[in-house]
Amino acid sequence: MTDAVVGCVQRLQQLWERFARWQTPFSFVSALIPLLLALVFLSDLVFQHPGIHVNAVLVWTSLYLVAAIIPFVLGHHYPKWAGIGMVALVEVWSSFFLLFGQHPHAELNALLELPVIALYVGWFYSSVIARVFMGLSILRVGSALLWNPELGHGLGSPTIMVSYAVLIALFCFEGARAVRRQGETQAYTDPLTHALNRRGLLDAGAELRLRARRAGDVVSVAVVDFDAFKQLNDSGGHSAGDEALRDSVERWSAAIGMRGIAGHSGGIVARLGGDEFVIVFRLGWEAAQSVLERVQAESPYSWSWGLVTVGATEELESAIERADALLCVAKE
Numbered sequence: 414m415t416d417a418v419v420g421c422v423q424r425l426q427q428l429w430e431r432f433a434r435w436q437t438p439f440s441f442v443s444a445l446i447p448l449l450l451a452l453v454f455l456s457d458l459v460f461q462h463p464g465i466h467v468n469a470v471l472v473w474t475s476l477y478l479v480a481a482i483i484p485f486v487l488g489h490h491y492p493k494w495a496g497i498g499m500v501a502l503v504e505v506w507s508s509f510f511l512l513f514g515q516h517p518h519a520e521l522n523a524l525l526e527l528p529v530i531a532l533y534v535g536w537f538y539s540s541v542i543a544r545v546f547m548g549l550s551i552l553r554v555g556s557a558l559l560w561n562p563e564l565g566h567g568l569g570s571p572t573i574m575v576s577y578a579v580l581i582a583l584f585c586f587e588g589a590r591a592v593r594r595q596g597e598t599q600a601y602t603d604p605l606t607h608a609l610n611r612r613g614l615l616d617a618g619a620e621l622r623l624r625a626r627r628a629g630d631v632v633s634v635a636v637v638d639f640d641a642f643k644q645l646n647d648s649g650g651h652s653a654g655d656e657a658l659r660d661s662v663e664r665w666s667a668a669i670g671m672r673g674i675a676g677h678s679g680g681i682v683a684r685l686g687g688d689e690f691v692i693v694f695r696l697g698w699e700a701a702q703s704v705l706e707r708v709q710a711e712s713p714y715s716w717s718w719g720l721v722t723v724g725a726t727e728e729l730e731s732a733i734e735r736a737d738a739l740l741c742v743a744k745e
Contacts (some may be wrong), residue, residue, distance in 0.1 A: 418649050420718075423653055426609055432485075432593035435488035435489065436488050437487070437488065437489045437490065437491070437531070439493075439496065439537050440453055440484040440485070440487060440488050440489065440491040441484070442536070442537070443484040443491060443495075443499060443533075444481045444482070444483075444484035444485045444495045445480060445481075446481075446499065446500070446502070446503070446529060446530075446533060447476075447477040447478070447481040447499060447502075448477070448478075448481035449476045449529070450473075450503065450506075450526065451474050451477035451478045451481060453522055454470050454474040454477065455474060456471050458470055458471075458474070464585070467702055473506060475495055476502070477564075480499050480502065483495070484496075484499075484621050490729050493532055493537070493538070496533075496537065496538075496547070497534075497542070499540070500530050500533060500534065500546075500548060503526055503530060504550060504553065506523070506526075507523040507524075507526050507527070507554075508523075508553055508557075509523075509524040509551075510522065511523045511524070511553075511554065511561060512557055512560050512561050513558035521574075523731075524554070524578040525577065525578070526573060527550065527551075527554060527579070527581075527582040528577050528578070528581045528582045528584075528585040530550060530582075531547060531550070531582040531583070531585040531586035531589070532585040532586065532588070532589045533589075533742070534546045534547060534586070534589075535547070535585065535586040535587070535588070535589030535590045535593065536589040536590075536592060536593055537593075543590070545584070545701075547582070547583075547586055550582075551582070551583075554578060555578060555579070557575065558571055558572060558575055599634045600612065600613075601613030601616065601617070603667060603683075603684040604635070605655060605658060605684075606658050606659050606662040606684055607659075607662065608666075608682045608683050608684040608690065609681060609682065609683035609684070610683065611683065611685060613683060614681060614683035614691060614693075614729075615729065617681050617683075617732070618681060618693055618729045619729070621678075621680070621681055621693060621695065622723070622729065624695075625695050626725075628695075630695045630696075631695075631696065631697040631698075631722060631723075631743070632693065632694065632695060632722070632723040633693075633694045633695070633696055633697060633698050633700075633720060633721065633722050634691065634693050634694070634720070634721055634723055634729070634732045634733055634736050635690070635692045635701060635702040635705060635718045635719065635720040635721075635722065635736055636685075636689065636690070636718060636719050636733060636736040636737045636739075636740045637665075637689070637690045637691070637692060637705075637716050637717070637718040637740075638688060638690075638716060638717055638718070638740055638744065639657065639658075639661075639688040639714065640715040640716060640717055641715070642654060642657070642687075642688040645657060645714075646697045651670070654688075658684075658688065660712070660713075660714070661690075661712060661714055661716070662682055662684075662690070664708050664711070664712055665682045665690070665692055665708060666682050668704050668707070668708050669681075669682070669692065669695075669704065679694075679695050680692060680693055680694045680695055680696075681693040691736075692705075692718075697722065698720060698721070698722045700721055705718055705720065717740060717743040717744050718736075718740060718743065719735075719736040719737060719738065719739025719740035719741070719742070719743055720734045720736060720739065721735045721739065
């Protein structure tokens with residue numbers, strides 16, 4: 414009997430581990446939101462209040478249970494558009510109760526979903542999609558004051574209730590945006606120098622080239638490598654080498670006007686590894702060369718570099734390879 418119980422527990426543990434590996438943070442949270450709302454409706458059925466419409470509650474409970482199951486089943490295949498569809502369903506439910514609800518309990522539930530949706534779209538969606546969605550959601554909730562002046566049915570001032578919901582939602586939204594930005598920074602930057610890593614270079618480089626093409630700007634790429642970096646580490650220790658890398662990245666970033674990690678600025682600094690870096694300029698070859706020479710003259714450290722102009726249809730990685738070949742020649 415004991416062996417059977419242990420075997421059952423182990424089997425359940427294996428199933429849970431497989432289930433957890435199948436999920437992503439996006440699919441998991443996407444399932445939790447409708448599941449939470451389904452539990453709210455189930456509590457309405459268990460603790461019934463005057464004026465409850467049992468059939469309507471059963472319909473909404475069933476819809477949200479289905480909406481919760483789908484992300485769990487799809488796991489890492491759950492698409493972003495389905496998440497937006499799910500929260501749009503929540504918005505429809507919320508609007509119905511805010512505009513036509515006849516009971517304060519349902520109306521309060523509809524207001525309480527706003528911070529949850531704000532947290533979700535702020536965390537998982539791009540700035541444009543998230544802010545447009547939040548703007549429409551706040552406009553929708555605010556319009557309920559015009560269409561349903563009896564909102565709350567005497568529980569308190571409708572204006573105060575809606576204002577509290579909106580303020581809490583904005584706090585959740587900006588908090589989620591901050592978490593998203595921090596995660597992107599960690600994923601796309603080198604922890605020592607705060608330059609972009611290779612993944613960040615490719616993503617931000619594509620964005621920078623797109624903007625440069627629209628503006629008619631030329632893009633150049635330099636691969637930079639420190640001279641006698643090993644001797645610097647041997648004489649001053651690894652802390653001296655780290656300081657040299659950080660100081661140089663700060664100088665390059667200031668010289669090209671790099672801001673943030675999105676490629677919206679005048680250039681990009683990225684660390685390929687060790688003491689080798691890539692600098693992407695929204696400048697022609699001569700202007701980029703002048704910038705490198707000026708920064709080199711002001712720096713206490715010495716580097717060599719290879720610099721090329723990126724072709725209009727050339728991949729960034731191909732240009733980096735050409736610049737790296739020139740760097741090898743410069744080193745020799």
